[in-house]
Amino acid sequence: MLWGHRWILLCVLTAGFTSLSLGVEENVKCADLNNTTWQQYRQHRPKLQVQYLLLTRRNLDCAQEFSQESLNNTHFNVSRPTKVIIHGYRVMGSKPSWVKELAQALLRVEDVNVLVVAVQVSILINQLQGHGCKLESFHFIGVSLGAHVAGFVGTLFTGKIGRITGLDPAGPMFKRADVYDRLDPSDAQFVEAIHTDSDNFGISIPVGHVDFFINGGNDQTGCPHFGLALMYSRLICDHMRALHVYISALNGSCPLVGIPCNSYDEFLTGQCLNCDVFKGKCPAIGLSKNSGVVLSPLPKEQKLFLLTSPSSPFCAHHILLELEVSPLEKRAELGVTLRTGSVAVEQKLGLGTGATLYRSVLAHPMALCEIGTIELRNTGSRFYRQGEVHVKSVCLSELPSLSRREKPLCVIKFNVRRGTPCHMTWSRCVACSEAPQLAPPPSRPGSYPTLDAS
Numbered sequence: 001m002l003w004g005h006r007w008i009l010l011c012v013l014t015a016g017f018t019s020l021s022l023g024v025e026e027n028v029k030c031a032d033l034n035n036t037t038w039q040q041y042r043q044h045r046p047k048l049q050v051q052y053l054l055l056t057r058r059n060l061d062c063a064q065e066f067s068q069e070s071l072n073n074t075h076f077n078v079s080r081p082t083k084v085i086i087h088g089y090r091v092m093g094s095k096p097s098w099v100k101e102l103a104q105a106l107l108r109v110e111d112v113n114v115l116v117v118a119v120q121v122s123i124l125i126n127q128l129q130g131h132g133c134k135l136e137s138f139h140f141i142g143v144s145l146g147a148h149v150a151g152f153v154g155t156l157f158t159g160k161i162g163r164i165t166g167l168d169p170a171g172p173m174f175k176r177a178d179v180y181d182r183l184d185p186s187d188a189q190f191v192e193a194i195h196t197d198s199d200n201f202g203i204s205i206p207v208g209h210v211d212f213f214i215n216g217g218n219d220q221t222g223c224p225h226f227g228l229a230l231m232y233s234r235l236i237c238d239h240m241r242a243l244h245v246y247i248s249a250l251n252g253s254c255p256l257v258g259i260p261c262n263s264y265d266e267f268l269t270g271q272c273l274n275c276d277v278f279k280g281k282c283p284a285i286g287l288s289k290n291s292g293v294v295l296s297p298l299p300k301e302q303k304l305f306l307l308t309s310p311s312s313p314f315c316a317h318h319i320l321l322e323l324e325v326s327p328l329e330k331r332a333e334l335g336v337t338l339r340t341g342s343v344a345v346e347q348k349l350g351l352g353t354g355a356t357l358y359r360s361v362l363a364h365p366m367a368l369c370e371i372g373t374i375e376l377r378n379t380g381s382r383f384y385r386q387g388e389v390h391v392k393s394v395c396l397s398e399l400p401s402l403s404r405r406e407k408p409l410c411v412i413k414f415n416v417r418r419g420t421p422c423h424m425t426w427s428r429c430v431a432c433s434e435a436p437q438l439a440p441p442p443s444r445p446g447s448y449p450t451l452d453a454s
Contacts, residue, residue, distance in 0.1 A: 030062040052124060053116040055103045063100075066115060068127040075113075078132045081162075082113040083139050086121060086146035098243055102141070105250035109287050121153045125161075136162040136189060143243055144201065145170045147183050147193065151207075154187030155180060164208075166193035168242035171203035183207045185300045190290045194246060196220055197238035206301035210283050210291055212256075213305050214245055216264035221363075222310025245314050249285040253313030257282040258304025259400050267305040270320050270359030274401045277302075282400050307363035316363035318399035319371075322408065323349060323358045324392040332378065332386035334416065336394070339373040340366045348379065351389065361399065368398040368409065373425050378418040388417045 031053050054066035056075040064074045083106050087096050103114040117124060125138065138161050142150035147166030154161045166183050174182040184207055185191045191208035195217035198204035204217065215221055223237035249256045259282060261272035275282035283291040283304055290298065308314035321336060332351040337344050347362045364371065374396070378389055395408035416422050 031065040032063065053099075055100075055107065055114045055116075057107050057111055060104055060107060063103075063116070068124075071131060077113060078128070080112050081110065081137045081139065082115060082128070082133065083110075083141060084121065084124075084150075085114065085116045086140060086142040086149050087116070087118065096143075098240075098247075102243065102247055102250075105247045106141075106287075109250055109252075121149065122156050125153065125157065135160040139163040139165070140188070141165045141167065141246075142169070142183070143167045144239065147207075148174055148181075151183030151187040151191075152181075154183075154191075159186050159188060161188040162190070164188040164191045165246070166191070166207060167246055168196050168198075168202040168239055169193055169207055171198060171201060174203050175205055185209050185298075190298065192291050194242040194285065196241040196245070197235065200235050201239040202242075206303055209298045209300055210258070210293060210302045210304055212258045212283075212285055213264065213303060214241065215307055216268075216305065221308065244312060245308065246285060248313040250287065251313065252286075254315035256285040256306060256308070256314065257400065258285070258306045259318070260302055261305050262303065264305055268361050270322070270361050272305070273320065273399055307361070309363065309365055316365060317367050319345075319362050319364045319368060320397045320399050320408075321347060321349075321360045321362060322393070322395040322397070323360075324394075325351060325356055325358075326390040326392060327356055328353050328386045328389070330386040331380070332389050333380045334389060335375075335377040335379045337375040337377075338362075338364055338371050338396070339375065340371050351386070356392075368396055371396065373423060374411065375421055375423050376416045377421045378416045380418065385418075388415055390415050 052066040053063040054074050054076055055063050056077070058075040064070075066074055066076065083103075085099060085102060087099065099116055103116065106112065106114055115124070121140075125133075125135070129135070135157055140150035140153065140161060140163070142148070142164065144167070147164075147169035150164045150166065154164055164183065164187055169183050179186065182203075183191065183193065192210050192212070193206070193208040194212045194214060195202055195204070196214045197220075198213070198217040199219070202217070218238060219225060220238045220241045223241065245256065257275075259267065259272050260275060260277050261267040266272055274280070277299075278293060278295060281292055281294065283293050285291070293299070307316050307318060309316045319338065323334070323336075328351060331353060334349045334351060335346055336349060337346045343365055345362060345364045347360055349358050349360060351358065374394065376391070376394065378385075378387070380386060391412075391414050393410050393412040395410040397408035411424050414422060
């Protein structure tokens with residue numbers, strides 16, 4: 001066996017017995033996870049047995065202890081698909097409080113068996129096969145280290161497992177590992193991953209058929225990012241954001257779709273606008289078949305990017321901001337603010353002397369049609385920046401661009417002076433050095449019919 005396999009198995013055993021060994025107290029009907037540390041496991045090993053938890057729609061709030069011997073005395077149904085939650089390493093043996101929430105979210109969407117496991121996953125699958133379960137009916141959902149455990153088990157079954165979802169697959173020791181020693185597209189018929197902490201605990205490389213990089217895959221909005229005292233909270237917040245985004249997607253609060261792009265920088269600068277590579281349908285986080293991908297054969301290691309809001313349900317609209325200015329003699333900086341009532345989202349654009357066209361993608365809690373006001377400020381230094389910027393056009397459109405008939409909403413021909421912000425609604429413009437003109441959607445690319453402002 002390769003050393004990488006040995007290392008994974010050691011981590012699995014450590015994760016299982018330090019933090020997630022399962023047990024049922026006497027005279028308690030509902031099974032639960034135990035707070036069992038590694039030292040306690042060593043002291044009481046003869047009394048501890050490897051067990052699993054089962055939840056179905058018939059016992060949403062009361063998990064059952066599950067084993068091969070007790071199969072006939074549980075609500076497990078071999079004719080239904082089975083979701084297998086494989087949790088990751090937990091510090092000091094603490095219970096993962098999110099397991100029940102994830103299981104219940106899965107059961108709200110589909111009538112399935114949900115199993116919570118820590119160790120001996122392959123033994124369990126072999127046993128269930130003996131009772132009539134098909135490999136393609138299993139969907140492994142692995143969190144952190146659990147994602148690679150799912151991949152390892154998938155390798156043992158030669159990629160015949162139906163689906164694997166990796167929620168911020170662990171990064172340390174795995175980024176440079178051989179594909180046999182980590183999650184990869186060959187481990188199941190469909191493999192997806194959600195990345196939220198790729199610069200610390202999570203892996204930074206794509207490991208599935210499709211890989212969703214939330215907010216670029218690191219430094220999640222809404223997580224604390226400053227101060228040594230907050231460092232651990234920040235790391236955990238970033239790392240666990242993948243799980244909470246996945247639960248939000250299962251709850252159906254809003255579609256969380258990814259846009260294919262080579263890099264996050266290219267995505268943020270508006271170089272990736274649609275999902276033509278997927279025949280126009282963007283992959284979505286959730287339980288739709290193959291995340292909505294209809295291509296055959298499936299892509300491999302396709303990077304997908306999306307932005308979210310700072311808190312649950314993480315819904316956000318992707319707004320493409322396009323700015324064209326006249327050539328500048330000095331550098332400048334424009335602050336662009338999109339307002340809807342009390343909600344404001346600001347984006348600063350650094351303007352140089354060698355370019356006149358700028359693009360930026362930003363997240364907004366409202367759809368484009370609900371954005372009432374756009375404000376531009378010349379925020380540059382008084383002595384070293386351009387004092388007045390002539391804006392040829394500023395346009396907003398919503399991504400992904402699902403129809404080529406969709407046109408941007410534009411305002412054209414106005415100046416923005418330092419210290420004099422320009423406020424514009426889609427029906428009037430005020431406080432500009434020159435009255436700008438509103439432009440309806442262009443009849444063809446590059447054509448902006450002029451409509452006098454009122």
